[in-house]
Structures are given as structure tokens and as C-alpha cells.
Amino acid sequence: MNEQHLVEELRNQDEKATRFFIQTYQHDVFRVILKIVFNEMDAEDLTQETFMDALVHIRDFQSDSSLKTWLFRIAVNRSLQHLRACKRKKRFAVLKSIFATESEEPIAIPDPSASISKKIENDELSKALQLNIEKLPENQRLAFSLIYLNGHTYQETASIMDVSVKAIEALLSRAKLKLRKSLGEFHYETT
Amino acid sequence: MKPLNNMKFDLITQSLSRKLDSIEIPDITEKVIGARKNYSTTIFSLKRMTVAAAILLSSLNGAVLWYSWNYSQEKNQTELIDSLYTTDADWSTLLTLNE
Numbered sequence: 001m002n003e004q005h006l007v008e009e010l011r012n013q014d015e016k017a018t019r020f021f022i023q024t025y026q027h028d029v030f031r032v033i034l035k036i037v038f039n040e041m042d043a044e045d046l047t048q049e050t051f052m053d054a055l056v057h058i059r060d061f062q063s064d065s066s067l068k069t070w071l072f073r074i075a076v077n078r079s080l081q082h083l084r085a086c087k088r089k090k091r092f093a094v095l096k097s098i099f100a101t102e103s104e105e106p107i108a109i110p111d112p113s114a115s116i117s118k119k120i121e122n123d124e125l126s127k128a129l130q131l132n133i134e135k136l137p138e139n140q141r142l143a144f145s146l147i148y149l150n151g152h153t154y155q156e157t158a159s160i161m162d163v164s165v166k167a168i169e170a171l172l173s174r175a176k177l178k179l180r181k182s183l184g185e186f187h188y189e190t191t
Numbered sequence: 192m193k194p195l196n197n198m199k200f201d202l203i204t205q206s207l208s209r210k211l212d213s214i215e216i217p218d219i220t221e222k223v224i225g226a227r228k229n230y231s232t233t234i235f236s237l238k239r240m241t242v243a244a245a246i247l248l249s250s251l252n253g254a255v256l257w258y259s260w261n262y263s264q265e266k267n268q269t270e271l272i273d274s275l276y277t278t279d280a281d282w283s284t285l286l287t288l289n290e
Contacts, residue, residue: 013227013231015224018223018224018227019220019224022219022220022223022224023220026216026218026219026220027216030216030217030219031211031212031216034211034214035208035211038211040214044217044219047219048219048222048223048226051219051223052223052226052227052230055223055227056227056230125203125206126203126206126207126210129203129204129207130207148204148208149204149207149208149211150208151208176200177194179200180194180195180196180197180200181194181195183194183195183200183203184193184194184195
């Protein structure tokens with residue numbers, strides 16, 4: 001099924017085409033989201049939301065980019081919204097714990113990296129890298145994740161993030177330097 | 192503090208990427224198809240409810256217009272009759288008309 005035909009069928013809400021569309025792209029979308037949010041459960045929910053968004057707004061899809069890039073753009077935006085919501089929750093929890101009376105239990109905020117961290121706890125440097133990626137500014141985190149962890153090209157990343165290739169190069173170089181510095185500190189402290 | 196060298200950094204990045212790749216991917220096809228159907232049904236119901244509400248509102252609007260037009264007609268007639276019975280000039284007109 002070629003892309004144009006698939007888009008037409010999706011616009012007609014054809015179930016067979018919808019099934020084909022999800023099965024073709026769900027693995028890639030899940031991987032992209034997982035490597036941004038670092039949490040399996042959240043990645044699964046966000047993948048579903050991404051496909052729902054894509055199916056509901058398929059009429060807005062214009063052929064200036066490929067369907068896959070468009071889908072990744074939705075996935076990246078969804079992931080960013082999720083990260084921002086997590087940040088807000090954390091800030092709110094801190095405020096609440098400051099003003100909480102003694103009888104009130106502070107809210108336990110689940111660590112978004114907990115589930116995956118468990119799986120990689122044997123490799124301290126990988127864990128440190130993941131934690132430091134989480135500390136990067138949004139755009140640097142996205143650029144690093146898409147290029148280094150997902151293996152996208154600069155051109156693809158620029159298209160997904162809707163910025164120029166030059167901007168991607170700058171973001172990536174800043175992210176890499178920050179990560180190398182923080183990992184250097186970690187590495188030389190532990191050895 | 193010295194930054195980590197490029198080669199080691201690349202190795203760690205690849206290791207993290209591989210570990211994330213080893214995570215089993217859930218099949219979400221049925222969940223999304225189910226959610227899409229629910230969404231379509233909800234939107235269809237909402238559209239039907241909007242049309243029903245629009246018809247109801249326009250009927251209500253028509254009824255209010257009809258009532259206010261009737262009321263104003265009745266009011267005009269009452270005011271005309273009242274004015275005929277209350278002023279002297281009108282009494283004389285009526286009497287003249289009677290004769």
C-alpha cells in the first residue's frame with residue numbers, strides 16, 4: 001500500500017488501513033517516545049495518544065513531509081507535553097510538601113526513570129547518562145535522543161523538530177559537551 | 192574536571208540505546224482501534240445532540256417571537272380601546288358616531 005493510498009484510506013476511516021498503519025509504525029513510535037521519556041508505561045500511553053491524534057487529525061496531514069515524519073512530530077510533541085506535565089507535578093508536590101501540615105502525608109511522585117533504571121542499574125555509566133539526559137534543556141534532550149539514541153539523521157531530526165540542520169548541530173554539540181562533562185565528573189569520581 | 196573522551200562517550204550512548212531497545216514493545220493496535228471507534232461514536236452522538244439542540248432552540252426562538260408579536264397586537268388593541276373610553280374627545284366622537 002503506497003503512502004498516498006494509505007492516507008486516503010485512513011481519511012475514510014477504513015479499519016484495515018488503520019490496523020496496517022498502527023502495525024507498521026507502532027514500534028518506531030514507541031522507541032522514539034521511550035528514548036525521550038525513559039519510562040515504559042508512559043511510553044505505551046503516549047504511543048496510543050500519538051496514534052489517536054494522528055487518526056483524528058489525518059485530514060490535516062499535508063504531503064510536504066512523509067507520514068512517518070509527521071507521526072514522529074506528533075510523538076515528540078506529546079512527549080514534550082508529558083515531560084512538562086511531570087515537571088509541573090513535581091513543582092506542585094514540592095510546594096504542597098512545604099505547606100503540608102504534620103498529619104498530611106507528602107505525595108510520593110513516581111520517578112519517571114525508575115522502571116528502566118532498574119534494568120540498567122548494573123551499568124552505572126549508562127544510568128548516569130540517562131539521568132543527565134533528563135537534566136538537559138528540552139530541545140537539546142530531543143536532538144540528542146533522536147540522533148544518538150534513535151539513530152535519526154540530522155536532516156530527519158531537523159524535519160521532526162521543525163528547525164534547521166544548523167540549529168540541530170548546535171543543539172547536539174551543546175548537549176554532548178554537557179553530557180561528556182557530567183559523565184567525566186562521574187567517571188573520574190568513581191574510578 | 193576533564194570531560195569524558197568521545198570514544199567512551201559513544202560506547203556508553205550505544206549501550207544505553209541497546210538497553211532501551213531490549214525492552215519489549217507492547218502491541219497497541221486493538222487499544223487504538225477501540226479508542227478510535229469510541230471517539231467516532233462520541234463525536235457522532237455529540238453532533239446529533241448539537242443538531243437536536245439547534246432545532247429545539249430555533250423552535251423556542253420561534254415560539255417566543257410568535258408570543259411577543261401576539262402580545263404586542265393584543266396590547267395595541269387594548270390601549271386603543273382604553274384610550275377611546277377615557278378621553279372626553281373620544282366620548283364625543285363615539286356619541287357623534289352613535290347619532
